[in-house]
Amino acid sequence: xxPVIQFSDVVKIYxxxxxxxxxxxxxxxxxxxxxxxxxxxxxxSGKSTLLNLMGCLxxxxxGDIFMSGIGVRDMSDVELTNLRRDRIGxxxxxxxxxxxxxxxxxxxxxxxxxxxxxxxxxxxxxxxHSVQLEEGLYTHTPLELSGGQQQRVAIARALINDPDIxxxxxxxxxxxxxxxxxxxxxxxxxxxxGSTIIVVTHDSNVAxxxxxxxxxxxxxxxx
Amino acid sequence: MSTIFWxxxxxxxxxxxxxxxxxxxxxxxxVVAIGxxxxxxxxMTQEISSSLSxxxxxxxxxxxxxxxxxxxxxxxxxxxxxxxxxxxxxxxxKRAVAPNVAIPILSTSEHMKVGVGSDDIVATIYGIPTNxxxxxxxxxxxxxxxxxNSGCLxxxxxxxDHHIQVGSRISIGTDGQxxxxxxxxxxxxxxxxxxxxxxxxxxxxxxxYQNTYNTQNVYNEVVVKVTSGDTATVKTxxxxxxxxxxxxxxxxxxxxxxxxxxxxxTFGTVTTFVTAIGGISxxxxxxxxxxxxxxxxxxxxxxxxxxRSIGTQKKEVMSMFIYESAIIGVIGSLIGxxxxxxxxxxxxxxxxxxxxxxxxxxxxxxVVEGVGFGIIVCLLCGVxxxxxxxxxxxxxxLRHE
Numbered sequence: 001x002x003p004v005i006q007f008s009d010v011v012k013i014y015x016x017x018x019x020x021x022x023x024x025x026x027x028x029x030x031x032x033x034x035x036x037x038x039x040x041x042x043x044x045s046g047k048s049t050l051l052n053l054m055g056c057l058x059x060x061x062x063g064d065i066f067m068s069g070i071g072v073r074d075m076s077d078v079e080l081t082n083l084r085r086d087r088i089g090x091x092x093x094x095x096x097x098x099x100x101x102x103x104x105x106x107x108x109x110x111x112x113x114x115x116x117x118x119x120x121x122x123x124x125x126x127x128x129h130s131v132q133l134e135e136g137l138y139t140h141t142p143l144e145l146s147g148g149q150q151q152r153v154a155i156a157r158a159l160i161n162d163p164d165i166x167x168x169x170x171x172x173x174x175x176x177x178x179x180x181x182x183x184x185x186x187x188x189x190x191x192x193x194g195s196t197i198i199v200v201t202h203d204s205n206v207a208x209x210x211x212x213x214x215x216x217x218x219x220x221x222x223x
Numbered sequence: 224m225s226t227i228f229w230x231x232x233x234x235x236x237x238x239x240x241x242x243x244x245x246x247x248x249x250x251x252x253x254v255v256a257i258g259x260x261x262x263x264x265x266x267m268t269q270e271i272s273s274s275l276s277x278x279x280x281x282x283x284x285x286x287x288x289x290x291x292x293x294x295x296x297x298x299x300x301x302x303x304x305x306x307x308x309x310x311x312x313x314x315x316x317k318r319a320v321a322p323n324v325a326i327p328i329l330s331t332s333e334h335m336k337v338g339v340g341s342d343d344i345v346a347t348i349y350g351i352p353t354n355x356x357x358x359x360x361x362x363x364x365x366x367x368x369x370x371x372n373s374g375c376l377x378x379x380x381x382x383x384d385h386h387i388q389v390g391s392r393i394s395i396g397t398d399g400q401x402x403x404x405x406x407x408x409x410x411x412x413x414x415x416x417x418x419x420x421x422x423x424x425x426x427x428x429x430x431x432y433q434n435t436y437n438t439q440n441v442y443n444e445v446v447v448k449v450t451s452g453d454t455a456t457v458k459t460x461x462x463x464x465x466x467x468x469x470x471x472x473x474x475x476x477x478x479x480x481x482x483x484x485x486x487x488x489t490f491g492t493v494t495t496f497v498t499a500i501g502g503i504s505x506x507x508x509x510x511x512x513x514x515x516x517x518x519x520x521x522x523x524x525x526x527x528x529x530x531r532s533i534g535t536q537k538k539e540v541m542s543m544f545i546y547e548s549a550i551i552g553v554i555g556s557l558i559g560x561x562x563x564x565x566x567x568x569x570x571x572x573x574x575x576x577x578x579x580x581x582x583x584x585x586x587x588x589x590v591v592e593g594v595g596f597g598i599i600v601c602l603l604c605g606v607x608x609x610x611x612x613x614x615x616x617x618x619x620x621l622r623h624e
Contacts, residue, residue: 057532057617078536085534092621096529100234105227112227113534157533 002069003030004164004196005054010063012049012219023049025219026063031165031198036191038207039200041216048169050216051200055088055167056080068164085113089158093170095150097142097157103128104138107156114161127156131186148179155186159195166190168199172206184209228539232546235519246515247555249508254559254597255566256501261589262567264494266580271490273414281479282447282457283418284308284316284465287472310440312465312473319464320447320457326355327442328419329432334397335425337385346381347424348395350432358448360421365389366408372431375404378422379412393425401435417479418446454480498589502596509600512551516544516608527612528620537613544609545602552601560594 012024023046031037041047052058053065056072059080065072067087072080084090097106107124128138131152142150151171158166171187172180188209191197199206207213215222236243286306308327317325329350334343351359356368356376364379366389377387387393387406395401410421433439449457458478466472520527527540567586571578580586 052618055532057621081531081534081536084532090532092529096525096621098231098526098529100231100238101227105230109227110533113536113539118226161534 001033003066004033004035004068005031005198006064006066006069007053008064008066010053010060010065012046012053012058013061023219024053024060027219027221028063029214029221031196033164033196034191034194035212036188036197036210037199038210038213039198039216040202040204040207040213041222045216046219047200047216049219051167051169054165054198055090056083085110086161087164089161089163089166091151091154091158091166091168091171093173095142095147095154095174097150097153099142102139102141103133103145103153106142106153107160110157111160124156124160127159128153130159130190131156146179147175148182151175151179151183152186155183155190159190165196165198168197170201170203171199172203173201180206228543229546232543232550235523236547236550239519242515242518243551246508246512246551247558249511250505250552250555250597250601251559251562253501253505253508253600254556254593255563256504256593257498257596258501258560258563258590258593259566259570260497260501261494261592262563262581262586263570263574264490264497265583265586265589266567266571266575266577268487268490268494269580269583269585270575270577271486280449280454281418282320282449282454282461283477283479284312284445284447284461285443285475285477287466287475307438307441307443308445308474310442313442313445315464316445316447316461316474319460320449322451323457324355324358324448324450326351326359326446326448327429328444328446329429329436329438330419330443331432331436333395333401336394336399337387337391341385343397344385347420348432349419349421349424349426350429351426352429356426359418359446360410360413360426362411364409364411366406369407369426369428371407372428372434373402373404374407374428376408376410376421376426377406378410378420378424380422381424382406382409384423395435404431417477417482418444454478501593505596505600508555508597509604512548512601513604513608515551516548516605517611519547520544520608520612523612524615524620524623527615528617528623531615531617532621541609541613544612545605548601548605548609549598552598552605555601556594556597559597560590563590563593 007027007029010024010027011022014021014023027050039047039050049058053060056067056075059065059073059075067083070083072083075083098109101109104121104124107128108119108121111119111123125138133149133152133156137145137149142153145153155166166187168187172183175183184206187197187199197210199210201207286308288306313325313327331348332345333348334345336343353368353370360376363376369375375393377393381387387409389406389408391406392403393406394403404425404427410426413421447457447461455478458476458481461474461476465474530540564581567590568578568581571581
């Protein structure tokens, strides 16, 4: 089976007036389907750049990235956007839900992008059940929910299109330790059911939930 | 799919109701300014047009007096031979314009009384050949054309003002010195006219006029009713025939159609000008919409970043802001259109004294144009902010605080 993500000798250089900055320097790794991986590293090590490349928000300067075997380097903006919509689920530190939409609408949003029409909320309700959010909250707006509840909604939104991979950027960074632990338990449960999850974190406790850790130092994978 | 972006746009307008309403107010003012000016201009044009309805296709020939312009219709003393057309002139005109009809007109102002002991009235008397009355005045309100020397036709306004009916008698001249005329018919209202203005006048036979005022073989003007060819050609033919001597012209020739076209063109220019002034307020409203959408984009940079990161296409982000400007534009413009009709009603009633031209195609077109312009301005002003939002770098947008 093809790896969900494959980085092959990836270099990312940001051209700046003061001089080029090499954020990633010849990175190669693979993520197999069903893995639960953490990416750790100090500030400025290249974690965010790596996350942006894995999330198809950016393309490498040199080298190749394959998402389930599909090369992304020469993809157009439209193709990259479709790839993000169909194959990647994003989970952010600050939840990043849409305040103008209620919970069901927030979760259905990527589904509507994919189907290009209004959708039956049945699947959104199913996914919200799977992330253990109380049913009474479904018609509330995000700002009426606690941080933990919002993050559950964000996870549900990330899962709605059955992505190949969940990319999590400090998913517990804005939660208290108990709620954070609950969210990590939920992610572990999702991984056990087959989801491929990559978590970018500073927190070694978060990394302890994962089966493998990739450490980045100065744009390179540390041995 | 667009349903969700439509929904987001609606909700965004709702939560920023005050600023959205202010933007709408700008559009409403713009539409009202354009539409009301258009209504007024078109109503005025139609009012003038109806007043000049009887002009038709005619060419008016008057004695050359050194200046241009149209000189007929007003009457005059008729006593100065050098300001009269001769019978020779008339015959030349008649031959030149054949098969079109050339009607010689005599006119003067005269004192008269309607009934015994009534007040002295001063009105214009026109003398027209009996057999050509019908050509010049095809519509009668009542009665029949006068076939007798002592008969006359009166204008509708004259008849109404002095309670004249068919059969009434009018004594002509101070103390009735020129005898009495019997009214045989009342001429239908003709409004303002280039040839003769009969609404407040009397029309008598040419013979009665010539015998009474002793004016043989001279005329104040000749009206050519153009039924064959066009008025411009007939005008040229007459000028070529009678004004051969460029230094000493004999006649002034007025093409009623060309004069009418000039009047309409002038009114059109005035209407366009005042509407353009109204358009300035629309431009201001457009700037306000632009400003509001730019604010909206700036406030929602992070939201746009999230949308883009989870798979929203650029065109979908763009549509969200275009919907927003369209909602403001359509609602504002429609409200403006309704107010515009009410304002146009009030302005027409106050300035023209009538609202009968309000619901005509030409007038309503100016309202539709105002509404359409409002919507187009809103959409255009939404394009750049929407484009800006759609082309934000998703990574930078996500980092935005």
